[in-house]
Amino acid sequence: MPPPVFRFAPSPNGLLHLGHAYSALLNFDRVRETGGRLLLRIEDIDATRCRPEFEAAIYEDLAWLGIAWETPVRRQSERLADYRAALEKLSALGLVYPAFESRAEIAKLVAAREADGPWPRDPDGAPLYPGEANSLPASERSRLIASGAPYALRLDMAAACRQVSGLTWNELGEGPDGERGLVAARPEAWGDVILARKETPTSYHLSVVVDDALQDVTEIVRGQDLFHATSVHRLLQALLGLTEPIYRHHGLIRGTDGRKLSKSDRSTGLRELRAAGISPAAIRTTVGLG
Numbered sequence: 109m110p111p112p113v114f115r116f117a118p119s120p121n122g123l124l125h126l127g128h129a130y131s132a133l134l135n136f137d138r139v140r141e142t143g144g145r146l147l148l149r150i151e152d153i154d155a156t157r158c159r160p161e162f163e164a165a166i167y168e169d170l171a172w173l174g175i176a177w178e179t180p181v182r183r184q185s186e187r188l189a190d191y192r193a194a195l196e197k198l199s200a201l202g203l204v205y206p207a208f209e210s211r212a213e214i215a216k217l218v219a220a221r222e223a224d225g226p227w228p229r230d231p232d233g234a235p236l237y238p239g240e241a242n243s244l245p246a247s248e249r250s251r252l253i254a255s256g257a258p259y260a261l262r263l264d265m266a267a268a269c270r271q272v273s274g275l276t277w278n279e280l281g282e283g284p285d286g287e288r289g290l291v292a293a294r295p296e297a298w299g300d301v302i303l304a305r306k307e308t309p310t311s312y313h314l315s316v317v318v319d320d321a322l323q324d325v326t327e328i329v330r331g332q333d334l335f336h337a338t339s340v341h342r343l344l345q346a347l348l349g350l351t352e353p354i355y356r357h358h359g360l361i362r363g364t365d366g367r368k369l370s371k372s373d374r375s376t377g378l379r380e381l382r383a384a385g386i387s388p389a390a391i392r393t394t395v396g397l398g
């Protein structure tokens with residue numbers, strides 16, 4: 109049997125904090141326990157927020173923690189053709205449509221719907237897509253595209269769920285409500301998610317499943333904040349005919365206020381802790397890995 113493959117996949121849009129250290133160390137510990145391989149993936153498709161100095165800091169901070177990974181590192185911004193190919197496959201299945209509303213127009217539509225009663229929200233708390241771009245006549249679609257209007261490419265969730273249903277995943281960690289073992293995927297809870305935008309041929313959901321498959325990742329160790337997104341990932345994997353990894357979601361390291369750590373909070377940043385003389389061993393203890 110080939111060795112298991114793990115990955116740590118940070119976005120270089122800020123400096124790493126204790127939460128990243130916990131996730132990276134959990135991956136590294138699993139690699140050592142299983143004789144597996146550790147890949148590092150730089151999730152930098154959001155060109156407006158990602159910066160080369162943050163990427164350089166990721167390498168430095170992980171090495172300081174004593175973590176070793178395989179090279180070359182996969183950088184998503186260099187792999188757009190892979191995501192475009194997956195998007196075309198989903199389009200060919202008749203599951204992708206352009207939606208032209210701006211964020212402000214979407215907020216207005218949601219407010220209008222909420223006037224009639226509660227409008228459903230996704231597991232992250234964002235309102236589901238309220239628009240009707242899926243039923244725009246083809247001529248109107250072509251006219252808007254030709255006019256240069258910006259758009260998002262959305263997944264027709266209802267149609268996708270008719271093509272594949274009954275999806276599950278194997279959870280070796282734990283979801284926020286204690287979910288473990290065989291978990292039923294509920295992608296419909298996310299509505300018509302964005303798969304790509306006019307200027308970016310991918311999104312987090314699409315690139316993560318494409319990369320995990322192309323990199324032969326077998327066990328995904330990541331924070332519980334992505335537990336529910338796994339439903340969308342399983343759906344995309346099934347539609348694209350990709351292999352199914354196992355998942356090990358871990359609890360989040362929280363600040364003293366009980367909130368999720370943020371990249372802008374200096375007190376839990378690895379840089380600051382290191383500058384304050386904290387050792388990598390002490391970081392391990394702080395995140396509960398002893």
Ligand code: GLU
Nearest residue numbers: 117118119151316330334
């Ligand atoms: N890039 C994501 C993040 O930094 C992690 C993606 C994943 O592990 O699936 O939160």
